[in-house]
Amino acid sequence: MVLIPVISKLNGKRVVLASASPRRLEILTNIGLQFEVVPSWFKETLDKTLFKAPYEYAVETAKQKALEVAQRMPLKHLKTPDIVIGADTVVTVDGVILEKPIDKQDAYQMLSRLSGKEHSVFTGVAILLCNEREGELTVDFYEETKVKFAELSEEMLWEYINSGEPMDKAGGYGIQALGGMLVEYVHGDFLNVVGFPLNHFCKQLSAIYIKPSESPTHKIKGEDSAVSAASRTSEQDMVGPSYTKSNNEGLPHNIVDLLDGFKASKTLFTACRLKVFDVLRASEGLRVKVAAERIGASVTGTERLLDAAVSLGLLHKLGQGENTEHASQFLVTDSPLSLHGYILHCNNVVWPLFTHLESAVREGTNQQERAFGKKTGYLFQDGYFKKDEVEMQFLNAMHSTAKVTGRAVATAFDLSGFKTACDVGGCTGAMAYEFIIAHPGLSVIVFDLPTVIEMRSHFLPGEQNDSVSFVAGDFFKDDLPKADLYILARILHDCSDEKVDELLSKLSKACTTGCAVLLAETVLDEAKTRASRAYMQSLNMLVQTEGRERSSAQYKQLLESHGFSRMRVCHTGNFLDAILAYKQ
Numbered sequence: 001m002v003l004i005p006v007i008s009k010l011n012g013k014r015v016v017l018a019s020a021s022p023r024r025l026e027i028l029t030n031i032g033l034q035f036e037v038v039p040s041w042f043k044e045t046l047d048k049t050l051f052k053a054p055y056e057y058a059v060e061t062a063k064q065k066a067l068e069v070a071q072r073m074p075l076k077h078l079k080t081p082d083i084v085i086g087a088d089t090v091v092t093v094d095g096v097i098l099e100k101p102i103d104k105q106d107a108y109q110m111l112s113r114l115s116g117k118e119h120s121v122f123t124g125v126a127i128l129l130c131n132e133r134e135g136e137l138t139v140d141f142y143e144e145t146k147v148k149f150a151e152l153s154e155e156m157l158w159e160y161i162n163s164g165e166p167m168d169k170a171g172g173y174g175i176q177a178l179g180g181m182l183v184e185y186v187h188g189d190f191l192n193v194v195g196f197p198l199n200h201f202c203k204q205l206s207a208i209y210i211k212p213s214e215s216p217t218h219k220i221k222g223e224d225s226a227v228s229a230a231s232r233t234s235e236q237d238m239v240g241p242s243y244t245k246s247n248n249e250g251l252p253h254n255i256v257d258l259l260d261g262f263k264a265s266k267t268l269f270t271a272c273r274l275k276v277f278d279v280l281r282a283s284e285g286l287r288v289k290v291a292a293e294r295i296g297a298s299v300t301g302t303e304r305l306l307d308a309a310v311s312l313g314l315l316h317k318l319g320q321g322e323n324t325e326h327a328s329q330f331l332v333t334d335s336p337l338s339l340h341g342y343i344l345h346c347n348n349v350v351w352p353l354f355t356h357l358e359s360a361v362r363e364g365t366n367q368q369e370r371a372f373g374k375k376t377g378y379l380f381q382d383g384y385f386k387k388d389e390v391e392m393q394f395l396n397a398m399h400s401t402a403k404v405t406g407r408a409v410a411t412a413f414d415l416s417g418f419k420t421a422c423d424v425g426g427c428t429g430a431m432a433y434e435f436i437i438a439h440p441g442l443s444v445i446v447f448d449l450p451t452v453i454e455m456r457s458h459f460l461p462g463e464q465n466d467s468v469s470f471v472a473g474d475f476f477k478d479d480l481p482k483a484d485l486y487i488l489a490r491i492l493h494d495c496s497d498e499k500v501d502e503l504l505s506k507l508s509k510a511c512t513t514g515c516a517v518l519l520a521e522t523v524l525d526e527a528k529t530r531a532s533r534a535y536m537q538s539l540n541m542l543v544q545t546e547g548r549e550r551s552s553a554q555y556k557q558l559l560e561s562h563g564f565s566r567m568r569v570c571h572t573g574n575f576l577d578a579i580l581a582y583k584q
């Protein structure tokens with residue numbers, strides 16, 4: 001039995017299943033695993049368009065479900081899990097992802113789509129090892145099973161729907177129950193369809209806990225052992241696990257990834273500076289020589305840059321239509337969600353500052369003077385923020401990130417109790433527009449420096465809406481516009497502790513009881529189980545500003561010290577998390 005040795009390894013560990021699924025509970029109970037169930041509160045609302053394949057969406061959702069429980073347990077249950085297991089099952093047919101139906105009509109639509117067709121069932125699984133002594137280990141993987149439905153008559157469809165069985169099941173059917181009558185064949189793991197790929201899971205646990213000399217010889221799809229994982233190429237169709245594991249056999253691939261990380265970033269930055277994605281969008285199937293001419297670069301350099309972009313999944317293999325979906329969405333200069341401005345900011349400002357990271361760590365200060373030859377106080381009020389390409393580039397950067405993160409922040413909480421919001425330092429208004437779209441009864445005043453307000457027409461030329469207004473001012477020196485909700489998106493993390501206290505004190509005075517502040521920031525997590533981006537961002541603040549990122553506990557303490565309570569945090573799964581707190 002693959003699992004028996006692993007069970008003994010798990011003895012004494014607090015294993016948690018972050019799922020409300022009765023089927024997952026049954027599958028893991030039946031094999032004798034000892035575990036607790038703590039259903040995840042993670043809202044399954046990740047933007048599917050951000051994922052290049054359905055299994056990526058399922059894996060990320062599974063990871064976020066597990067992370068939410070790993071994060072919440074120490075705070076709410078006052079106990080820290082050793083292992084948290086998250087899972088998410090989705091059905092895909094004709095390129096459409098089907099989750100649980102929202103009502104009978106939805107179930108009808110889903111089952112009609114599946115009738116007479118073969119479809120795929122993907123279950124993503126995330127295993128978080130929260131207290132691993134020999135280095136952090138996160139394992140996530142997915143399993144695919146093909147299922148074919150018989151042709152379903154209207155009568156059979158509605159008889160099945162009215163049984164009620166479809167409503168809590170991905171794709172609107174339960175293969176282990178009445179739904180089994182709809183199925184002509186299953187190719188692959190049956191339990192994966194039910195909601196948990198048990199065999200693959202067991203193999204993963206064996207790979208984690210049993211040394212190769214101990215374990216029965218088994219192969220995980222796509223690889224033979226941890227060493228091959230470290231050395232394996234990133235082939236697109238690899239179905240094996242993606243996990244980072246420090247081991248003393250060969251070079252762990254996470255070290256390799258980190259060694260090459262800066263080269264990958266610079267590949268993206270250079271391709272964007274040369275507007276490669278715009279050129280390739282204009283003419284599909286462009287030959288390298290022609291592309292080189294259009295971007296004004298050498299043929300040899302262009303060829304290597306494009307090949308590197310293909311290896312990073314930014315371009316399709318040349319000659320098959322160039323830009324990937326993500327490149328078209330985020331990397332061409334004029335797409336609605338373009339990150340082009342932010343990427344130029346990373347290349348022209350963040351990169352030179354990170355060059356001096358060691359000095360920043362030694363000195364504990366930002367590196368503006370070493371990188372750009374100027375001392376700086378609060379970044380956005382002195383020479384840094386002047387009316388030239390630096391300011392326009394910075395506004396482009398803030399505008400593009402606000403557009404990509406705005407919807408996630410605006411929809412994080414129910415704000416129906418508020419009428420007027422003030423977006424403090426709201427820059428181009430991109431975030432403000434997301435708020436009025438998400439909350440039609442809300443009006444938003446964008447409050448920012450005069451130079452910023454003057455330039456807003458560059459960014460939202462067509463989007464005039466009476467619910468968004470612009471007021472020029474300095475939020476440290478001038479009175480804040482009257483509002484019952486104050487939004488601060490990536491403001492506090494730039495400020496020194498003294499400036500943060502000054503601003504929060506001002507907001508507290510401006511707020512009457514029941515008013516609130518909504519912060520949009522990258523929230524650090526004490527358990528350090530979430531993606532490392534938050535900690536990279538924390539270093540970014542060190543090299544760039546006088547500020548820093550903070551954890552939920554730190555924000556709670558800070559806000560309470562200025563009279564704000566009932567703090568809630570929403571991990572949006574996007575660049576920014578959202579924090580809401582009410583004036584006492």
Ligand SMILES: O=c1[nH]cc([C@@H]2O[C@H](COP(=O)(O)OP(=O)(O)OP(=O)(O)O)[C@@H](O)[C@H]2O)c(=O)[nH]1
Pocket residue numbers: 018019020021022023024039040044065087088089090100168169170173174175176179193194195
């Ligand atoms: O044939 C079957 N297909 C699917 C199922 C069950 O469907 C759900 C899938 O939904 P999800 O992955 O989101 O899991 P939830 O039930 O919502 O629980 P979480 O708390 O983990 O989100 C799952 O329960 C499958 O078991 C089935 O039963 N048969």
